Amino acid sequence: MQELWQTQQESCMLGVRHMVSEIMQHEWPSQHQEHQQLPAGGLSQPNKLKPGRYDGNTEWESYHRQFELIAEHNGWNNFSKAAALSSVLSGTALEILTEVENPQSYLALTEALKKRFGIRHQAQRNLTLLYARVQQPKEDLQAYHQAIKSLARRAWPAEARGGAIEDVVLFHFMRGIRDPGLRDKMMSAGARTMEEALDSALRLEAVCQLSHPVAPVRRGDIDCDEEIPLPHERYPVARAMDVTRESRQQERHWQQARSQNPNGRPRPRCWRCDTIGHVVAHCPHPPIKAPARLALPEPGNDQRLD
Structure with a gap:
């Protein structure tokens, strides 16, 4: 009797569900389609990820x-x-x-x-960049260290790095440090790996900053790296005036020479009397001779005559 009642109850529930489904399909067709498209459990699928663009500049x-x-x-x-x-x-x-x-x-x-x-097909290019890489003026040690490691990783495969290759990379890292005092200390520090070299460089840099504090730069201070222009480069107007004055003096000199020589041919100038019109061989002024000096023996060096 109880089994018969359960069977009738299940058939009644199925009929009610079928009736509700037909009503929703006729009255609200859009909501019915969205309800059918939902996955089991009513949860939506995870969002799709979009990869970034690749232009070949990165590895x-x-x-x-x-x-x-x-x-x-x-x-x-x-x-x-x-x-x-x-x-x-x-x-x-x-x-x-x-x-x-x-x-x-x-x-x-x-x-x-x-x-x-x-990486394997660009090893030579990365190796050349590693040899030429130095610390930039406003680049800190951490960024410079990471750049050297990145170039070394792209220049040599993972199985080849270590041993002698590690020493080569370490040498190029220390060689490219911008501060000459810190560079010399790093060369004698004896670091064996890149991590030890970075720790030593940061520690030595902190010590150098404590022992030689950097004074605050004022508005009137001059940067040592900046090239000081010459006076004519700093003041181009004054330089132009000097050039104009020199050209005017030269033009005046040539006009004077043309007035003295109407034929237009250049006339010689004597270097003895500074007169235009003759050379030193035909100069009427006698040469100035220096007074003759007698070569007398120095006192104390007289030879005795027997």
């Missing part, structure tokens, strides 16, 4: 790892990965699409980008 390995994490979060397959990666390429990286035979293949697209912008 491909770091960007590829970030792209893989975003693709895993969004639940993309290889076809969706290829489409999403193609949509974010720009600059020189966009040219890869014309070089790949099948740009819809995610594996072929990533291999082409790795060959073009990967």
Whole structure:
């Protein structure tokens, strides 16, 4: 008897649910469709993440790892990965699409980008940048240390770093320190790793600042790194006036020489009497001779004559 009552109750509930569903479908069709599209539990799906653009200026390995994490979060397959990666390429990286035979293949697209912008294929360029890298005027030690480590990581693979390579990177870090006093102290500090070198550099820099405090720069102070211009560079108007005065004097001199020589041919000037019209060989003034001096023996050096 009880089982029969439960069966009738379940059939009644099913009929009521069917009736409510038909009413909602006819009266509120939009709300009924939204109700059917909700997933189980009434919870919405997580938001989709959008990868950033890639133009080839950064290393491909770091960007590829970030792209893989975003693709895993969004639940993309290889076809969706290829489409999403193609949509974010720009600059020189966009040219890869014309070089790949099948740009819809995610594996072929990533291999082409790795060959073009990967670390292994830009080792020589990064090594040259490492050799030329020095600390910039307003760059602190932490930023300079991180830049050297980044160039070393891109110049040599992970399995090759260590040992002699670590010593080379450490030497370039110490060599590029801007402060000459701090550089000399770091060379004799004996640091073995880049972390030890950074700790030593920060400690020595703090000691140097305590022992030689930097005076506050006033408005009238002169920066040592700034080149002091010359007077004619600082005052171009005065320099122009000097040039004009010199040109006028030279022009006056040539006018005087033309007036003395109407034929227009240059006349010689005697360097003995400073007269225009003759040379020193035909100078009427006799040369000035210095008074003759007798070479007398010095006292005490007389020779005795027997």
